Amino acid sequence: MKDSGRPIVVLDFGAQYSKLIARRVRETHVFSLIVPFDYPLDKLRALNPAGIIFSGGPASVHADGAPMPDPGVFKLGIPILGICYGVQLFAQMLGGKVERPERREYGIAHLDTLGASGPLAGAGNLLAGVDNRTQVWMSHGDAISEVPEGFDAVAKTENCPFAAIANRAKGFYGVQFHPEVVHTPQGTRILSNFVHEICGCDSAWDMGSFVDQSIKEIREKVGNKQVICGLSGGVDSSVASVLIHEAIGDNLACVFVNNGLLRQGEPEMVQEVFRDHFHMDLHYVDAEDRFLEALAGVTEPEEKRKIIGNLFVEVFDEEAVRLGAIDFLAQGTLYPDVIESVSATGGPSVTIKSHHNVGGLPEKMNLSLLEPLRELFKDEVRAVGKALGLPDKIVMRHPFPGPGLGVRCIGAITKERLDTLRDADAIFIDEIQEAGLYGDIWQALVCLLPVRSVGVQGDERTYEEVCSLRAVTSEDAMTADWFRFPPEVLQRTASRICNEVKHINRVLFDITSKPPGTIEWE
Numbered sequence: 001m002k003d004s005g006r007p008i009v010v011l012d013f014g015a016q017y018s019k020l021i022a023r024r025v026r027e028t029h030v031f032s033l034i035v036p037f038d039y040p041l042d043k044l045r046a047l048n049p050a051g052i053i054f055s056g057g058p059a060s061v062h063a064d065g066a067p068m069p070d071p072g073v074f075k076l077g078i079p080i081l082g083i084c085y086g087v088q089l090f091a092q093m094l095g096g097k098v099e100r101p102e103r104r105e106y107g108i109a110h111l112d113t114l115g116a117s118g119p120l121a122g123a124g125n126l127l128a129g130v131d132n133r134t135q136v137w138m139s140h141g142d143a144i145s146e147v148p149e150g151f152d153a154v155a156k157t158e159n160c161p162f163a164a165i166a167n168r169a170k171g172f173y174g175v176q177f178h179p180e181v182v183h184t185p186q187g188t189r190i191l192s193n194f195v196h197e198i199c200g201c202d203s204a205w206d207m208g209s210f211v212d213q214s215i216k217e218i219r220e221k222v223g224n225k226q227v228i229c230g231l232s233g234g235v236d237s238s239v240a241s242v243l244i245h246e247a248i249g250d251n252l253a254c255v256f257v258n259n260g261l262l263r264q265g266e267p268e269m270v271q272e273v274f275r276d277h278f279h280m281d282l283h284y285v286d287a288e289d290r291f292l293e294a295l296a297g298v299t300e301p302e303e304k305r306k307i308i309g310n311l312f313v314e315v316f317d318e319e320a321v322r323l324g325a326i327d328f329l330a331q332g333t334l335y336p337d338v339i340e341s342v343s344a345t346g347g348p349s350v351t352i353k354s355h356h357n358v359g360g361l362p363e364k365m366n367l368s369l370l371e372p373l374r375e376l377f378k379d380e381v382r383a384v385g386k387a388l389g390l391p392d393k394i395v396m397r398h399p400f401p402g403p404g405l406g407v408r409c410i411g412a413i414t415k416e417r418l419d420t421l422r423d424a425d426a427i428f429i430d431e432i433q434e435a436g437l438y439g440d441i442w443q444a445l446v447c448l449l450p451v452r453s454v455g456v457q458g459d460e461r462t463y464e465e466v467c468s469l470r471a472v473t474s475e476d477a478m479t480a481d482w483f484r485f486p487p488e489v490l491q492r493t494a495s496r497i498c499n500e501v502k503h504i505n506r507v508l509f510d511i512t513s514k515p516p517g518t519i520e521w522e
């Protein structure tokens, strides 16, 4: 097994950007993980970090109960990099002064390197190779007004005399700006200097090492016990299941529920990939009739969502009980799904979005959670999937909502309308793929609208339903913009849908961004 080396551990003080730090470090081929700021010292030591990064945080170091690490962290003999709140905190803890200047600094600033820092600096310097004057992103109220003994300023900005500080003898460094965001163009260079030059990490880590390391950890955690996983055919649950299967083989049972609201060919594709190709213990539950019965006549979006969600839990639970003797519930939870919050008492609490827990199953069956992807971002999960040999048709596919076509079949849900929608959706995706645009789009979808319009086909009058095409670009689904298609792609899609799909005779194109629209219609 390839040695993935000692990790860089990020102590999380609750900043909006802290999740990006670990990711940027991983981009330099060094493994990095995030732990809460008050992580016990012995556990921290057990992680054997090559370096520690204090993240930013929303608090002021002067606030009552301001989050603080165990002071023993400074005695571990491990290099530390403080970012924003992180540097103010250690400046104060080590005897410097932090004050609130008249002006809060927020946005772009220009960093000037001082003395022999910057482009002239030798190896082992935080700013080695960084331009004399470079753009950085600032976002802080407090600022260091006096550095602790042994520290020097190595860079300043117009408003910030201690924009970067260093105590090379001790291996403690700090930056007031955010090197992890894209608005600091040389930020990755600075993080890389810390990780490689100061902490001495090599660039041995990649997604293959993540896979090896995870397999080892899953085996240690699970032993000979049994794991169940809900497999949807989406990227996250697919990658999580294949990873766990690599580790424990048939001690993993996967449950795939066909709720009748899936895309064309989905049940066949999932069975082919996971059962036939990966030889996994896949339990296919055909619950189409149950879902369609429960949804009959329901048109209100939230009611649809509740019915689909509750019934999924019911069906999944029944299958779990039928399988019996299970110890772990595996989930494809990713880092963005993990909601971090620094509670009022200063202790961070990590909770999972409720829809990621399969109902009350963990409590009811006394199951532990197994979430091997919870440190990763979506594109990293895709890279893990590729390293595991999952095909692109799974790894690169667009997100698909849990309630499936149920929230795209606007109005009443019937088998006939779902089949119509499935046909139109397949044509849209097919045309996008043919045009080589699938990878440029975050998500593409068709909605079937409960509106009929008059058309003419051959010499015949038609009176059929309308569908809308929607395709968006997005970074994280929080905001989205409509995708600018070459007109001929839309034209071909519309013409094929009207000609090939029996009950649609008119096609609209949705140009609503998010906000104010959401990506899904319901």
Ligand code: XMP
Pocket (backbone or CB within 6 Å): 355, 399, 400, 401, 402, 403, 443, 477, 514, 517, 518, 519, 520, 521
């Ligand atoms: P909206 O429609 O809120 O969607 O802009 C944002 C993203 O989330 C997906 N989505 C869901 N995913 N369960 C899921 O797993 C759901 O209930 C759900 N609803 C929306 C949506 O497809 C988009 O990618």
